[in-house]
Amino acid sequence: MADITVPVLGESVTEATVGSWSKAPGDAVAKDEVLVELETDKVSVEVSAAEDGVLTEILAKEGDNVEIGALLGRISAGDGAKAEPASAPAATSAAPAATSGSGEQVKVAVPAMGESVTEGTLSQWLKQPGDAVAVDDPIAEIETDKVAIEVPAPVAGVLSETLIAEGTTVGIGTEIAIIAAGASASAAPAAAPASAPAASSASADSSAAVAPSVRRISAENNVNPSDIPGTGRDGRATKGDALNFVANGESKPAPAAAPSAPRATGPREERVKMTRLRQTIARRLKEAQNTAAMLTTFNDVDLTEVMAIRKKYKDLFLEKHGVKLGFMSFFTKAVTHALKELPAVNAEIDGTDLIYKNYYDISMAVGTDKGLVTPVVRDADQMSLAQIEAEIGRLGKLARDGKLAMSDLQGGTFTITNGGVYGSMMSTPILNPPQSGVLGMHRIEQRPVAINGEVKIRPMMYLALSYDHRIVDGKEAVTFLVRVKENLEDPERLLLDL
Known part of the structure; x- marks a missing residue:
């Protein structure tokens, strides 16, 4: 022993x-x-x-x-396994599913996940033992510090076994599953996944994969998982869906209790482990506060001219370029124009050195269900308004679908974040290290302003520039924001390079 x-x-x-x-x-x-x-x-x-x-x-x-x-x-x-184990394992792998026509047992390993990324967290199984899979079908999702990556099936067949439990940290090359190549799925898997509770027959009847957390909440509240409306991938119910379903009183009535006892509406609090992406966001934002001498300066901008251009040319622009003419392309152009005049705002500190960037890769903050990401529009100063709009649209869709590559997130020199889409009137954005500047956009409001001695109602937006005072002086920061304001209030300056 x-x-x-x-x-x-x-x-x-x-x-x-x-x-x-x-x-x-x-x-x-x-x-x-x-x-x-x-x-x-x-x-x-x-x-x-x-x-x-x-x-x-x-x-x-x-x-x-x-x-x-x-x-x-x-x-x-000694050799050979016992006929019956002494006790059940604590969690992880599921028993192999019954298959017909089973062929070679192919192991599925964690693929390379991008430069400098060596591990991630297996956040969700997209297929369960017994499910048929085609070549390149995603079978699992792995969360890294920056992006979520889907693991594809290398062969067609049946997923016969999962080797890793959800929530487990895995490195590149770790074997996570076994596929019976060329096999066909049987009517039901031989055993339910080990991570599932000993649970209701409704779980087994569901054709869609049910997350372990959803099974647990369903069992505790006496509900059928298939009754829970799903908002996740392929219509699957998420943990949040299950909690909302229970909280809204849609579970079956609890056993009879004293009349004075209040009806339970769900847990009062919940402890959930932060995802790797959320941990990284938290760490980087706190590092920015601790490292940089961060300061914010404000201004406002009259968007009358920009809105007039959009209104006049929006239909023709869409017809010719296939994308809508939005505000972000104007702001991106105005920013790159100002960065060329104030290079310190586009620079970074490396130890005791200053690195000035002669290129303008603009990071665009995008809010997703899993957290904030900042994909990069490369060489934005060399792009037309249509090209910028198309690229922002492409990156935004990848971000919302969780399909950004590591290369999409690396190397930005300056960041633009638009809190206005959520109704923010004013904010002090936090730097995106190692960058030295971030521009915060906000909601557009019709406000009275004095123009040539007369009060006019104009579409106004507050702008906020947070900057690293170690490298950017106050004069440079204020001048930068004034240049952005001038470029937006008189867009012809951009065309004439003034």
């Missing part, structure tokens, strides 16, 4: 969290075969078998906190 214990995890690391078991009690194991993954606040560590044998017992379940030297499980020496 050999004990499986928590190894030394590095200097100053005294405990870890049990991630996922790759073996279940009763499984045969080979020496040096990975049994379980431990997660620390710095790294993920794989614990391997010290000898050949059978995993007889799991003592630390997934999610448990364990200290160095703690007992995780036991291996009995």
Whole structure:
């Protein structure tokens, strides 16, 4: 009998969290075969078998906190698995689905996820054991620090087994599933996924994959998961959908209680682990506050001329270029024009060096269901209004669909963020490191302004420029914002390069 214990995890690391078991009690194991993954606040560590044998017992379940030297499980020496395991595993993989015409068992591994990205979190299985898959069908979604990546099926067949549980950290090359190449799906999988609760027959009857969190909430509140309207991918119900469904009182009545007892409307609070994207957003925004000498200056702009141009040419513009003429292309042009005059706003600090950029790659802040991303419009100063509008539209759609590539997010020199689409009147945007400037747009309001001694009602917008005072002086920041204002109030200046 050999004990499986928590190894030394590095200097100053005294405990870890049990991630996922790759073996279940009763499984045969080979020496040096990975049994379980431990997660620390710095790294993920794989614990391997010290000898050949059978995993007889799991003592630390997934999610448990364990200290160095703690007992995780036991291996009995010898070959061959027991007929029945001593106990069920804590979570992860599902039993293989029954298939017909099974061919080669093809393992699915985590693909390369972009420059400098070495790991991600398996956020969702898009296919379940027993589901038929075609070549390149997405079977799982992995969240990295910046984007969500779909893992495609390398062959056509049937997904026979999932090896990794949702929420597990995976590295490039990690095997996450097995596909029976050329097989056809049977009427039902041999067993439900191990991550599902022992649950209602309604879950098994559902043709769409049901997330584990939705199954849990459904079971706790006595509802059928198939009754929950879904807003997720392919109409699947999300955890939020399930909570809203229960909170709106659409679950079945609870067992009879005392008349004075109030009706339960769902949990009063909920603890949810931040996604990798949200963790990165939080870290980078706080780093910007801690690192840069950030300051914001304001101005307002009269958009009468821009709106007149849009109204006059919008139909002809759409007919010729196939895209609508929006405000963002005007603002992008005005910004690149001002950046050429004030290069410090387009620069960055690297240690004790200043790096001045002679190109103008403008990051556009886009709000998505998973958080804020900033895809980049490359060489915006060399593009026409139509090209800018088309590129913004393309990047915005990729962002909302979760299909941005790493290359779409890297290398911006200045950022534009438009809080006006949400109704913001004024804000102080936070820098997007290592950039030194970000322009905040806001809602357009009809306001009275004095023009040549007369009060006129004009479409006005407040502008905010946040900048790094370590590299950009107040005079440069104010001048930059004035140039943007002048370019928008008199667009002909852009055409004449004034």
